Amino acid sequence: MPSRNQATMDRRAVIAAMLAGRKDALIVAGLGSTCYDAGTADHPNTFYLWGGMGSAAMVGLGLALAQPSRRVVVITGDGEMLMGLGAFATIGAKSPRNLALIVIDNEHYSETGMQPTHTHRGVSLAGIATACSFPSAETIYTEQELAATIPDLFGGSALMFRDVKVDMKRYPMSIRMRDGAHIKNRFRENLLGQKAFD
Amino acid sequence: MKPEALARDWPRDIYDVFKQVAIEQISYVPDAGHTQLIKDCEADDAISTVSLTSEEEGVAMLAGTWLGGKRGALLMQSSGVGNCINTLSIIQECRFPLLMIVTMRGEWGEFNPWQLPMGQATPQTLEHAGVIVQRVDHKEDVRDVVHAAAVMTFSSNRPIAVLLGQRLIGFKDWSK
Numbered sequence: 459m460p461s462r463n464q465a466t467m468d469r470r471a472v473i474a475a476m477l478a479g480r481k482d483a484l485i486v487a488g489l490g491s492t493c494y495d496a497g498t499a500d501h502p503n504t505f506y507l508w509g510g511m512g513s514a515a516m517v518g519l520g521l522a523l524a525q526p527s528r529r530v531v532v533i534t535g536d537g538e539m540l541m542g543l544g545a546f547a548t549i550g551a552k553s554p555r556n557l558a559l560i561v562i563d564n565e566h567y568s569e570t571g572m573q574p575t576h577t578h579r580g581v582s583l584a585g586i587a588t589a590c591s592f593p594s595a596e597t598i599y600t601e602q603e604l605a606a607t608i609p610d611l612f613g614g615s616a617l618m619f620r621d622v623k624v625d626m627k628r629y630p631m632s633i634r635m636r637d638g639a640h641i642k643n644r645f646r647e648n649l650l651g652q653k654a655f656d
Numbered sequence: 657m658k659p660e661a662l663a664r665d666w667p668r669d670i671y672d673v674f675k676q677v678a679i680e681q682i683s684y685v686p687d688a689g690h691t692q693l694i695k696d697c698e699a700d701d702a703i704s705t706v707s708l709t710s711e712e713e714g715v716a717m718l719a720g721t722w723l724g725g726k727r728g729a730l731l732m733q734s735s736g737v738g739n740c741i742n743t744l745s746i747i748q749e750c751r752f753p754l755l756m757i758v759t760m761r762g763e764w765g766e767f768n769p770w771q772l773p774m775g776q777a778t779p780q781t782l783e784h785a786g787v788i789v790q791r792v793d794h795k796e797d798v799r800d801v802v803h804a805a806a807v808m809t810f811s812s813n814r815p816i817a818v819l820l821g822q823r824l825i826g827f828k829d830w831s832k
Contacts, residue, residue, distance in 0.1 A: 486720070505723055510746035513716035517746075520717035523681055523704050524724025542716075544709030552706055638749035642723065650725045 463599040465623035469495055469562055472604060472622055476533070476560070477501075479608040484521060484649070488514030488534025490569045492562050496533060497633025502648035506633065506641050512541030515559055519549050522557040525649070529556055531612055536563040536577045536621075543586065549617070550590030558611045558618040559587070564626050572626065587619035595619040666824065667692035669799035670757060671700075674729060677806040679755075680704060681721045681728035683714035689759035689825040690731045711736035712743040719752045727810060729755040734762060734778040734819070735771060741785050747815045748786040754815035755806055756787070764822040775822075782817050793821035 473495040485504040487496035493506050505521075507514055518532035539545075539561045549557065565578035577583060587595035598604050598620050607620055635641060646654035670693050674682075682697045683706040684690060697703045708714050714730040721728040737758060747754050761768075762775015774781075779789050788808075792801045802818055809816040 484724075507746065509749060510716060510743050513712070513719075513743055513746060516713045516716035517720040517723070519706070520681065520683075520720025520722075520728070521724045522720070523706070524721050524726040542713070544713055547709050548706065548713055638746070639751040642750040642752065645723055646725065649723075653725060 463597075463623070465563070465565065465599065465625055467599070467601065467604070467622070467624045468627060469564065469624040470498060470629055471601075472562060472624055473498060473533070475601075475604060476608060476612070479612050480531070481529070481612050483529040483531045483612045484525065486514050486518045486521065486530070486532045486534075488532070488538040490535050490538060491564075491628070492533050492535045492538070494629065494631045494633055495562065497631075497635070500633065500635070502644050505645045506635065508636055508638065511538055512545075514538055515542055515545035515549060518557055518559065519545070519552065519554065522554045523552075526554075526556055529558070529612060529614070531558045531560065533560045533562065535568075536561055536565060536575045536583065537567045539583060540576055540581075546586050546590040546592070546619075550587070550592050553591065553593075553617055555615050555617055558614070558620070560611060560619075561621045562624055563621050564624050566626055568626070568628055577621075583621045584619060592617055592619045597621045597623060599623050666795040666798040668696065669795075670802050671696040673799060673803045673806060674703070675700075676803065677810065678727055679729050679806070680726045681706070681718070682731060683708050683717050683728065684731035685711050685714070685733065685736050687731070687733035687759045689733070689820060690757070693731065693757075711739045715740050715743040715747060715754065718754055719746050719750065722752050727753075729757060729806075731757050732759070734758050734760045735774045737778045737781055737817075738774055741781065744785040744787060744815065751813040752815070753809040753813050754787070755809050756782075756815065756817040757802065757820065758817050759820045759825055760822045762822075766822065779819065787815040787817050789817050789819060791819045791821060793823045795824060798824070
């Protein structure tokens with residue numbers, strides 16, 4: 459049996475590298491640890507979800523279709539993505555070229571007591587994305603692989619999926635902004651200007 | 657025009673309202689009652705249509721639609737309402753508008769008893785999840801009710817479901 463690749467990357471280092479390369483991409487952060495991770499470098503172009511588990515990818519699809527000239531990047535966790543697996547099929551079928559999905563995959567539900575998720579038991583999210591017609595879907599294990607893919611994730615013009623394996627280290631919540639209406643209005647005003655209030 | 661075609665003019669009324677209020681994205685789980693409306697939207701280059709695997713995907717998608725500055729609507733059957741409950745918390749907490757057009761099952765003349773539990777619970781389920789519910793049972797009311805609902809949701813940032821009664825849609829012929 460070939461040994462599995464080891465997940466050794468640190469989630470906050472992964473997020474820092476991504477957000478440094480975000481350019482003017484619009485970001486949707488899924489609930490839980492990825493929401494807190496994204497909050498370490500707050501930006502009005504980030505929409506934070508604190509609820510609606512399983513919804514992040516589909517919020518990204520709606521945004522990508524509404525803003526076809528902008529890159530839209532969804533960053534979420536393995537548990538959050540597993541709850542909305544149908545989104546892989548829906549997004550693969552629609553195939554928007556300006557959308558990238560990234561799962562920060564520690565193979566556990568870190569908010570609820572570190573129970574293993576299905577990705578810990580051999581389920582491949584990249585395999586699911588490939589089977590759902592994503593033209594580009596890979597699992598990332600190293601900083602080198604991550605650095606090589608960030609420019610395309612945030613500035614490319616193809617539908618992409620990346621499952622980024624990280625270790626199980628937990629960090630404190632780094633974001634205090636929880637009011638959903640405020641997060642939505644801030645994002646829309648920054649993107650649309652006065653039209654946000656028409 | 658054949659009488660049965662005339663009797664189904666109300667889907668065209670909904671499409672006309674969509675155009676009037678600048679709806680540009682439709683997401684749907686198909687229902688026989690939405691057949692004509694889905695066809696009309698898919699034939700319109702100014703409307704992007706997304707077929708969903710489950711209804712809650714559409715609730716999340718339309719939040720993204722509004723984030724991006726566009727207006728959308730979600731088409732579904734009442735059996736899908738229960739699938740949406742937790743996702744509707746995004747709509748309520750963030751004050752997103754949401755226009756749901758729901759074809760009813762499990763009521764007037766329903767032949768399939770398995771449709772009754774969700775169909776009968778649909779109005780209360782939506783209301784408990786914070787959605788304003790409006791109902792149409794007669795085709796001459798469809799245009800006004802859908803238009804009023806669309807105007808209200810996009811000007812108040814609150815979710816509204818229009819329930820299209822099974823009486824309006826007609827009996828499903830189970831002999832076929």
